Amino acid sequence: MIKLDRRLILNFDWTLFILVLVIIGIGLLNIYSTGFSLTDLRQTPLYIKQLQWVLIGLVGMALAFFIDYRFLSRHAYIIYGISIVLLLVVFTAGYATRGAQRWIAVGGFTFQPSELVKLTIILALAKYFDHHQTGRVYHLTELFIPFLIVLIPFLFILKQPDLGTGLILLILFLSIVFFVGLDWKSLLIAAAGGLILTPIGWHFLKDYQRERILTFFSPERDPLGSGYHIIQSMIAVGSGGIFGKGFLKGSQTQLKFLPEQQTDFVFSVFAEEWGFLGGIILLIMFLFLILWGLKIMIHSKDYVGAMIALGITMLIFWEVFINIGMVLGILPVVGIPLPFLSYGGSSMVVLMTAVGLLMNISVRRFILQSS
């Protein structure tokens, strides 16, 4: 399975690799900045911890690069199954903070299996659609099994409760379904079903999740909770202006109000210190990363590679869009990290591994030959 092929080196996707490293570097600087004014000598600074995760992520990336993605795809359902088992472990042996049970501890590190599931359902869906190619659009009945693939982890993750990750899984599924195509009748039925299910789903949400959605529509509903986040986040971003306050200079101000400043609201720290120009540059880098992913998708030499590339690219796209949209107050506050910038090991390792897979597909287009 691991063949050290000279062609792997010759055709290595340096653009993707360097682009991602640059974004990760920006993220590390940014996390350094959030912890700058907090003096707590007993604990390892967050940026050091994040750097450790990046190193683990590099290992994941290398593994995902060298193992032929078709080998991974062949075992996609097993990999998917393992990730579901890990999700179950969270409930029995999981580690809870503030009422949400999302983590399992491995050695000194804690890990969120729900992040891993984002990648494993991409592999599982890619394999499924590869095996069930129709050459035409799909009917609703044909989508039952892929829906089940997403629904099982979705329900577990909702139970943790982690609305953001659950939402990402659904959006990933919809993105892939729209991409492979759906006939009009099925689309209408699915839309109607969604409309009917929304009030039922509302019933199953936790109080604080409902509150967040309501707060999105009127932030003053909840000045104590997420409404407060939005207002504080807007002040921080806005005060950055065109050129920003400069590195380490923004941290003295408003952001110490934000409990999630290293994680979900990390973009407001960045925007405050680097301003509109910094924001534009970061967004352009993400745009470039996404386009590069799509390019890898269309140049893939096989169907399954294209589907995996699509899933990974869409994952990055939606996380970037929803996270920054949330920080800028145009989307509700849901817990979704900003790829490569938010503090959090699981997300970093999984995304770097995903990028390794992208490079894998990218390089093997020079190795595989179509008939």
Place this chain on the structure above:
Amino acid sequence: MRKIGDRLDGYDPGQFKHKFKLLFIIVAAALSLLVMRLWYVQVIKGDELRQRSESNSVRLWKIKPMRGLIMDDGRRVLVDNQPSFDIVLIPNRTKDIRKVIERIKELYTERSLTFPSLSSLPDRVKPFVPVLLERNISMEKLAVVETHALELPGVVTEVTPIRQYLNGEMTAQVIGFTGEVSREELDRSTAGKLSPGDIIGKFGIEKFLDSHLRGKNGAEQIEINVAGKAIRSLGRIPATTGDNVVLTIDSALQEAAWSALGNRAGAVAVLDPRNGAVLALVSSPSFDPNLFTGRISSGDWDNLSNDPRHPMENRSISGQYPPGSTYKIVVAAAALEEGLITPETTLHCNGTFELGDRVFRCWQAKGHGNVNFHRAIVESCDVYFYNLGKMLGVDRIAAYAQAFGLGAPLGIDLNREKGGLIPTKQWKLSHLRQSWQMGETISLAIGQGFNLVTPIQLANAYAALANGGALYRPRLIKQLESYDGHVVKVFEPEKQGVLPVRPRNIQLINQALWGVVNEKGGTGYILKRPEQDVCGKTGTAQVIGLPQDEKMRKAKRVSAAFRDHALFVCFAPYGNPEIVVAVILENAGHGGSVAAPVARKVIDTYFSRKKMMQTQQPAKAQVAAADVRGTPMP
């Protein structure tokens, strides 16, 4: 399965090219939306927001809710709220926190006031999160801090409601106290329920009903200028006041029991046998719950937690004592029900009972002579019950004891209730890995040995006899009301079981219990009063050692810690009982002479007040209820 090779079949590498365009448009449109929004926030609104961030800061004030009141059965307020002044420090308004604290200390010392040594400043100080320096300060200190405000940048006084426990030590273990939520409690709570700095119930009813009493935090977003002045409110959610709790406790009885115990270690449990309402629940020694309303000083805390007399233990529900002769009703009921004796069965007591080579003594060394069932209880003849114990065997006694509600927690509305212990052959085998000895059954029959009961269990068992056989769950909570007086929930009596004893046999036992107090020779005869008929049973529980050992008896007279516990359980009036009282006094001697007067005082209080109430017009107690809320906070 296909082999992984480098050659592929049936895939057109260009098949997704047309979809690439569509995806590209979606992605570019979405990111453009973000860019436009970023432009709006940072460039168009930028100046305004920058100004807000530089000159003004937004602070979130938590509006603490008022905790619900706790009232007694007659709606007398037992716990209310009082304003307390705390000094807090807002870190971002001062350069050097330690310097400011030093300055406060200096100002205090000049006026010979003391500053409590802060156990520790938080490891991590967040610029806008206030740090509490001193809680509940005196008016003198308040004046010092306020007049020197300019020298103390960042120091602010805050007004918060604190609990005031009007009954103090008397009801301390029942009502409990509150305190600031701990880190562990925060981690255990579900999201959004608790936040740092919240005051929650830590003990007693305050803890048991915390979710009802606490209310809900409110919040206000206030914009503050550089000088630290509030400029405007950006939004406010008022706090929700917690529910009021009406207890079944009758303060007059509580007071009577508490003062009757005096400084002696012991417990009193008083029940209404008709419905299981707990009328009084006293444990002595006690502590002052008002110590906990501020930050308790470490000295006070050490004193309380290391006190060998365990003032924080609620002995009435978690003190486990051998029941002594009060246990004889269980053995008596078992022997009658099992048909081993009739009321006429007469046994001879010459002061001793022999089993093999062991001799068990009656408390009356010269013996009771010929005694029947009635006299055996009235005079508490040990030999009579040694015989019954031998006939019944340990497991049959245990079955009846459990049916009387002994050996397991009753489920009273408090945490930390203990279950006591009712031994069986199986229990001894599995816990001590020894087989049961017949001699142990003999001791057991007079309530000695492994047996342990709590005062509330004892009261509950006698309540079941008093009401003709019904076992109720002891209830402390009568009802919950919203702060404006609407009834939220009423707690009804909960019948948990029925004694497996026929009414005729219950009648026989009750007659004998009447005799204990009202017949010549009864162990509780000193309590006889002409006004009402009290039924009761005395008990004297040996604390350690084999009860028959002469040497031990002598030793016990010497050392206070080894002296007998005195017990007395009674109910009144005979025929239609309204009140049950169980009293335990630790290491105090004989039940009849020491514990019974305590019970007597409670019973007298109950009936004298009842008489008063009957002569008066129906009391105006209901009216007073509406305006007993604590002073609203400014």
